[in-house]
Amino acid sequence: MAEKYQNYINGEWCDAGSGETFENRNPANWNEVVGIFPKSDGKDVERAVSAARKAWDAWRLMPAPERGMMLKRTGDIMTARKEELARLMTREMGKVLTETRGDVQEGIDTAYYAATETRRLFGHTAPSELANKMNISFRFPVGVAGIITPWNFPMAIPTWKIFPALACGNTVVFKPASDTPATATKLVEILLEAGVPAGVLNLVHGGGSKVGTAIVEHPQVDLISFTGSSAVGRTINSRAGRDLKRVSLELGDKNAQIVMDDANLELALDGVLWGAFGTTGQRCTATSRLILHEKVYDKFMDMLAESAAGLRLGDGLKSTTDVGPVINEGARAKIHEYVEIGKNEGARLVVGGEPANDGDLAKGWFYKPTVFGEVQPGMRIEQEEIFGPVLSVIKVNDFDEAVRVLNDTEYGLSSSIYTQDVNRAFRAMRDIQTGITYINGPTIGAEAHMPFGGTKHTGNGHREGGWEVYDFYTETKVVYVDFSGKLQRAQIDVEY
Numbered sequence: 234m235a236e237k238y239q240n241y242i243n244g245e246w247c248d249a250g251s252g253e254t255f256e257n258r259n260p261a262n263w264n265e266v267v268g269i270f271p272k273s274d275g276k277d278v279e280r281a282v283s284a285a286r287k288a289w290d291a292w293r294l295m296p297a298p299e300r301g302m303m304l305k306r307t308g309d310i311m312t313a314r315k316e317e318l319a320r321l322m323t324r325e326m327g328k329v330l331t332e333t334r335g336d337v338q339e340g341i342d343t344a345y346y347a348a349t350e351t352r353r354l355f356g357h358t359a360p361s362e363l364a365n366k367m368n369i370s371f372r373f374p375v376g377v378a379g380i381i382t383p384w385n386f387p388m389a390i391p392t393w394k395i396f397p398a399l400a401c402g403n404t405v406v407f408k409p410a411s412d413t414p415a416t417a418t419k420l421v422e423i424l425l426e427a428g429v430p431a432g433v434l435n436l437v438h439g440g441g442s443k444v445g446t447a448i449v450e451h452p453q454v455d456l457i458s459f460t461g462s463s464a465v466g467r468t469i470n471s472r473a474g475r476d477l478k479r480v481s482l483e484l485g486d487k488n489a490q491i492v493m494d495d496a497n498l499e500l501a502l503d504g505v506l507w508g509a510f511g512t513t514g515q516r517c518t519a520t521s522r523l524i525l526h527e528k529v530y531d532k533f534m535d536m537l538a539e540s541a542a543g544l545r546l547g548d549g550l551k552s553t554t555d556v557g558p559v560i561n562e563g564a565r566a567k568i569h570e571y572v573e574i575g576k577n578e579g580a581r582l583v584v585g586g587e588p589a590n591d592g593d594l595a596k597g598w599f600y601k602p603t604v605f606g607e608v609q610p611g612m613r614i615e616q617e618e619i620f621g622p623v624l625s626v627i628k629v630n631d632f633d634e635a636v637r638v639l640n641d642t643e644y645g646l647s648s649s650i651y652t653q654d655v656n657r658a659f660r661a662m663r664d665i666q667t668g669i670t671y672i673n674g675p676t677i678g679a680e681a682h683m684p685f686g687g688t689k690h691t692g693n694g695h696r697e698g699g700w701e702v703y704d705f706y707t708e709t710k711v712v713y714v715d716f717s718g719k720l721q722r723a724q725i726d727v728e729y
C-alpha cells in the first residue's frame with residue numbers, strides 16, 4: 234500500500250481542497266508507487282500565502298540566532314536520518330545511493346552554514362560627510378518567499394532556498410517538483426520537528442501550471458526563488474516582473490570540460506565519466522560537452538568509449554549500479570530525440586544511443602550512457618540542453634579555440650579544464666565565462682558555503698549558496714542619525 238502524503242498549511246497537515254491526488258512512481262521500477270500526494274490548486278496556495286503573511290510579523294521579530302538554532306537542530310535531525318532520506322530519494326528519482334547521500338549531506342552542510350549565518354547578518358557603519366551624524370545600514374527580511382524547485386536535487390536545492398529564507402526572517406510557501414514530493418515532505422517534517430512555528434513554512438504539492446503560477450502571481454508573495462528549466466524561468470520572470478517582484482532564477486546549462494594536450498588523461502577520464510554520467514547526466518552542472526585537444530583526441534576517445542560502455546545501469550539502491558534511470562518517460566523520449574538529431578546532424582555515435590531494456594531494466598526509464606564524437610560547434614546537440622547521459626565531444630587545435638568553443642553557448646553555469654600548465658589555468662579562470670570553473674576537476678562538485686550560479690541565460694545574476702544568497706533574502710535599510718541639534722543638509726552644507 235503506497236504511503237499517503239499531505240500539504241502542510243497554517244500549521245496543519247491537510248489534503249488539497251479539491252480532494253484530488255497524484256501518484257509518484259519509482260523511475261527504476263514503474264510498478265512501485267512511492268506515494269500519493271495532494272493535487273493542489275490556486276485555492277490551496279491562497280490559504281498558504283495568507284498563513285505565511287500572518288506568521289511573518291512574529292517570525293521577523295524573533296532574534297535571528299534563535300531562528301539559527303532551529304536550523305542547527307534541522308541539520309542534526311537530517312544527520313540522524315541521512316540514510317533513510319537517501320533511500321527514499323533514490324526510490325523517488327533514481328540516482329544512485331552514494332549520490333542521494335551526498336544530496337542529503339549538502340542539505341546538512343547548508344543547515345549548519347545557515348545557522349551560523351544568523352549571527353553574521355552584518356550591516357555597515359560608515360562615516361558621515363557631516364559632523365555629529367552617523368550612518369548605519371541594517372538588513373531586514375523581505376516578507377513571504379515563494380520557493381519553486383526541480384526534481385534533480387530534491388533535498389539540496391530546497392535547502393539552498395528555504396534555509397537562508399528562514400534564517401533571514403522570511404516566511405515560506407514551498408512548491409516542490411511533482412516528481413520528488415516525498416523528499417520535500419520529509420524536509421518539511423524535519424523543520425517542524427526542529428521548532429519552526431505554524432504558518433512560517435507552508436508546503437503545497439501539485440503541478441507547475443496551477444500551484445506554481447498561483448504562487449508567482451499572488452500579490453502577497455514578495456519574492457520568488459526558482460530553479461528549473463529556462464523555458465519556465467522565462468515565464469516566471471515575466472509574470473513576476475509585472476508585479477515588480479524580486480526573482481532569483483537558476484536555469485538550464487550546457488557545461489563543458491576541456492582536456493588539453495598536457496593533461497593527466499587518467500584524471501581527466503575519471504572527471505568526465507563522473508561529470509557526464511553521474512546522476513545519469515541530469516545535473517544542472519553535468520558535463521554535456523567535452524572539448525579535446527587534437528593531440529590527445531584519438532587516445533582519449535578510445536579510453537572514454539571503453540569506460541562509458543562499461544558503466545553498469547540499474548536500480549540506484551543496488552551497490553553494483555553506476556548509473557540509475559532517467560526521471561520519467563518524457564525525459565527518456567526527449568533524450569532519444571536528441572540522439573536522433575545528433576545522428577542526422579552528422580555526429581558520430583561512439584557508444585550507447587538507445588534505451589536499455591534488458592532484464593530488470595525493462596521496468597524502468599533507463600538510457601545507455603551515450604558518447605558522440607566529431608561534433609561540430611553549432612550543432613544542436615552541442616548547443617541545447619539535453620539533460621540526460623549524452624556527451625558531445627568536439628576536437629580543437631589549441632587553448633584559444635577550446636575557450637572560444639566553451640564560451641559559445643547561451644548558458645554559463647559550470648566549466649572545467651584539465652591542464653598541468655599554470656599559465657593556461659589562470660587564463661582559463663579569467664577568460665571562461667561561467668559562474669563556476671574547476672581546474673583539474675569535473676564540472677560538478679559545488680560546496681554549500683560557496684556562491685553557486687551561472688552567467689548569461691543560466692540565470693538572472695543571483696547566486697544560491699554561500700554568503701551571497703543572504704543578500705537576496707534581505708532588504709537593506711539605511712539609517713542616518715543626526716545628533717548635531719540643527720538642520721544639516723547633505724551635499725549643500727559641505728562642499729569639498
Ligand code: NAD
Nearest residue numbers: 382383384409410441445446461462465483484485486517
Ligand atoms: P521545470 O522547469 O520543468 O520545473 C521546475 C519547477 O517549476 C517544478 O516544481 C515545476 O512544477 C515548476 N513549474 C513548471 N511550470 C511552472 C510555471 N508555469 N510556473 C511556476 N512553476 C512552474 O524543471 P525540471 O524538469 O524540474 O528540472 C530540470 C531543469 O532544471 C533543467 O533545465 C536543469 O538545468 C535545471 N536546473 C538548474 C539548476 C541550476 O542551478 N542552474 C539546478 C538544477 C536544475
